[in-house]
Amino acid sequence: MIKDKTLIFIPTYNEKENVVKICKEILDLELDLDILFIDDNSPDGTGVIIDELAKKYPNVKVLHRPQKLGIGSAHLDGINWAYEKRYKTLITMDCDFSHSPKYIPEILKESEHYEIVVGSRYLLKKSLEEWSIFRKLLARIGHFLTKRLLRMDYDATNALRLYQIDKIPQHVFKIANSRGYSFFFQSLYVLHLNGLSIKEIPINLPSRTYGHSKMSFKEIMRSVKLLVYIYLVTLTKKEKFKVCEPFNIHSDNSVKKDKQGWDEYWEYQKKSIGAIIYGVIAAFYRRFIIKPSLNYFIKKYFPRGAKLLHADCGSGQVDINIHSYVSITALDISTKALNIYKKVNKDCCKLIHGSILDIPFNDEVFDGIYNLGVMEHFTEEEIKKILSEFHRVLKSGGRIILFWPPEFGLSVIFFKTAKFILEKIFRKMNVKFHPDEITKLRSKKHIKNLITKTNFFLIECYFGIRDLFTHYVIVAEKRG
Numbered sequence: 001m002i003k004d005k006t007l008i009f010i011p012t013y014n015e016k017e018n019v020v021k022i023c024k025e026i027l028d029l030e031l032d033l034d035i036l037f038i039d040d041n042s043p044d045g046t047g048v049i050i051d052e053l054a055k056k057y058p059n060v061k062v063l064h065r066p067q068k069l070g071i072g073s074a075h076l077d078g079i080n081w082a083y084e085k086r087y088k089t090l091i092t093m094d095c096d097f098s099h100s101p102k103y104i105p106e107i108l109k110e111s112e113h114y115e116i117v118v119g120s121r122y123l124l125k126k127s128l129e130e131w132s133i134f135r136k137l138l139a140r141i142g143h144f145l146t147k148r149l150l151r152m153d154y155d156a157t158n159a160l161r162l163y164q165i166d167k168i169p170q171h172v173f174k175i176a177n178s179r180g181y182s183f184f185f186q187s188l189y190v191l192h193l194n195g196l197s198i199k200e201i202p203i204n205l206p207s208r209t210y211g212h213s214k215m216s217f218k219e220i221m222r223s224v225k226l227l228v229y230i231y232l233v234t235l236t237k238k239e240k241f242k243v244c245e246p247f248n249i250h251s252d253n254s255v256k257k258d259k260q261g262w263d264e265y266w267e268y269q270k271k272s273i274g275a276i277i278y279g280v281i282a283a284f285y286r287r288f289i290i291k292p293s294l295n296y297f298i299k300k301y302f303p304r305g306a307k308l309l310h311a312d313c314g315s316g317q318v319d320i321n322i323h324s325y326v327s328i329t330a331l332d333i334s335t336k337a338l339n340i341y342k343k344v345n346k347d348c349c350k351l352i353h354g355s356i357l358d359i360p361f362n363d364e365v366f367d368g369i370y371n372l373g374v375m376e377h378f379t380e381e382e383i384k385k386i387l388s389e390f391h392r393v394l395k396s397g398g399r400i401i402l403f404w405p406p407e408f409g410l411s412v413i414f415f416k417t418a419k420f421i422l423e424k425i426f427r428k429m430n431v432k433f434h435p436d437e438i439t440k441l442r443s444k445k446h447i448k449n450l451i452t453k454t455n456f457f458l459i460e461c462y463f464g465i466r467d468l469f470t471h472y473v474i475v476a477e478k479r480g
Contacts, residue, residue: 006033006084006089006108011074014044015095023053023060025101031108034087036061037095038078040068071159072183079163079173082313086477088166092159098205099160106201107162111353114199116191119160123202138220145224146185149231152192154200156185163407172243182223189230194243211315212346236283237315247338247351285411285470290372290403291318291469297401298322298370301459301475304366309393311356312374316341316349323348329366331356339444357382359389366393370401373471376437383439387454394478402469406441406463411470441472451476 008026011161012019015219019037026035037054039047039062044136047064054060063081065074073340075092091107093099103119110117121128122143128136146156172194176187233240239386299322302308304401306326314337322328328349332338338351354360356374375383390400405412415433422428441447444461451458456476463472 003085003087005087006024006031006091007085007087008033008104009075009078009082009090009092010035010095011071011078012037012039012042012046012050012095013068014042014046016042016044016049018095018097019046019049020053022095022097022101023050023057027057027059029101029104031104034059034061036063036078036081038063038074038081040065040066041075051076070183071181072178072186072188073179075159075183076173076177076179079165080170083170088164090163090165092161092163095157099203103160103201103203107160110199110201111162111164114197115164116188116196116198117162118154118188118198118200119158119203120155120200120408121158121203122155122201126203129232137422140221145227149227149232150185150189150192152185152189152190154188154192154198154281156188158203159184160203161188169243173241174195175241176228180219180222182226185223186226186230190241190243190336193238193241196371215261223323224408232280234279236287239315239317239340240421242343244343244346247335247342247353283315286315286317286372289467289470291321293473294318294401294403295322295371296466297475298326301399301401302326302368307365309359309361309366309369310349311359311369311371311390313337313341314372318346318372319345319349321436326368331359356386356389359393361393363392364395364398366398367395368399368401369394370403372403373405374404375404376440377435379438383450384454387451387456391454391456391478396478398478399459400474400476400478402474402476403467404441404447404474405437405471406443406445409470409472410468411439412440444472447472447474455479 010019010022023035026033035057037050037060039050041047041064047062050060050062054062063077078092078326079090089108089111093101099119107117107119107257116148121139128139142157143155146152146154150156168191172190173187175190176183178186188198217361230241298308304325308326308328310316310330313319313332316330319328319330319341323345329352330338330341330349331352331354332341333353333355335353338353341349342351352360356371375386378386387400394400419431419433422431447461448458451474455478457479458474458476459471460475462475463469465472
């Protein structure tokens with residue numbers, strides 16, 4: 001049962017001069033709330049002081065961590081603790097009186113209409129008046145970058161916040177995984193991107209009452225690096241930051257096993273340089289080149305409302321526009337791919353976990369089938385079986401559209417060159433951009449031979465500028 005109660009979370013490290021005073025000022029508000037201090041084994045004895053406060057006040061809670069693990073890490077632990085104890089509302093603030101407890105009632109009042117409330121240093125002209133020139137400059141640069149790169153007008157680096165955690169899915173914060181100061185803009189960006197309502201209130205930010213700023217130059221550079229990374233990922237695969245319920249497998253079909261390593265391919269946190277390069281290029285290519293080309297061929301060969309199977313659907317970035325034109329069932333052997341597809345296309349398409357070698361549908365179900373850059377990963381014997389399965393589940397006169405790279409395709413040449421450079425010049429070992437491409441097309445004769453053997457009639461075989469000479473686009477129709 002959710003507690004109809006507020007938790008104030010305050011991380012501490014060397015705050016012995018401030019903890020007693022800030023605790024007293026919060027308690028003097030006489031609100032129905034609890035206070036949680038998380039201390040990172042402060043060498044100045046802060047941990048001992050907050051233990052005494054917890055003994056004196058029953059609504060003061062304390063967690064001790066073994067060492068200094070980062071401000072973002074502390075906030076994640078505090079947030080997870082609040083979820084675990086089932087609080088309704090969480091307020092986070094600093095211990096150094098940068099955030100005065102006097103703002104707590106105002107923040108709580110605004111939370112009646114918003115899921116997140118943020119204290120902003122930029123709504124009042126003189127809010128940073130007591131700060132040094134260096135700290136003002138640092139804050140202004142950070143605000144400028146988050147506004148321009150993340151397109152958020154909020155004060156994204158301030159820690160004074162309220163979260164209505166009974167209305168925010170906990171896994172939102174699993175996406176924001178930064179352990180340092182960059183947690184603040186990363187978490188707010190994820191919340192903003194997922195459509196949660198955010199309100200700012202103006203605050204004055206005095207210079208620290210005691211102590212010194214704990215943000216190092218190394219931490220600043222780490223934050224800038226993450227900010228640029230978030231910007232680049234947003235351009236190519238924004239769905240990484242989207243939250244949705246995970247795709248659930250409703251089947252006991254033991255045949256559905258990923259033998260080619262597609263789950264690893266679609267894993268977001270990729271470590272190798274090859275995977276990072278490929279991921280950025282592939283996402284750009286899918287969204288800005290393949291998608292328009294696919295839209296063209298789908299609308300050329302299928303009427304509005306046609307029932308189509310996207311066989312081995314992958315991330316689904318290419319389906320964003322056409323699911324309003326045709327009815328799509330998305331099939332993939334990788335559950336990770338289906339999870340990404342669900343994020344990208346929300347609930348616009350039906351998702352099925354299965355193999356294109358053994359499609360889990362009855363005969364003559366679909367008006368059409370399409371896939372993109374899939375067939376080359378199979379042997380010719382497997383391709384015949386796949387095409388036979390396509391033939392089986394298609395209605396009479398149904399069509400297939402296959403995007404299939406040839407040996408001389410531009411993408412094949414590009415990645416061969418990239419692999420050579422990374423391995424021979426940069427000495428990277430065994431660079432692999434994707435599962436092996438076993439059967440790349442050699443000629444139109446090769447295409448016709450593969451297609452006609454499975455009772456399809458070849459309608460069109462296109463290779464040209466529409467997708468920058470990377471694929472043969474093969475259109476064929478079911479016969480007999």
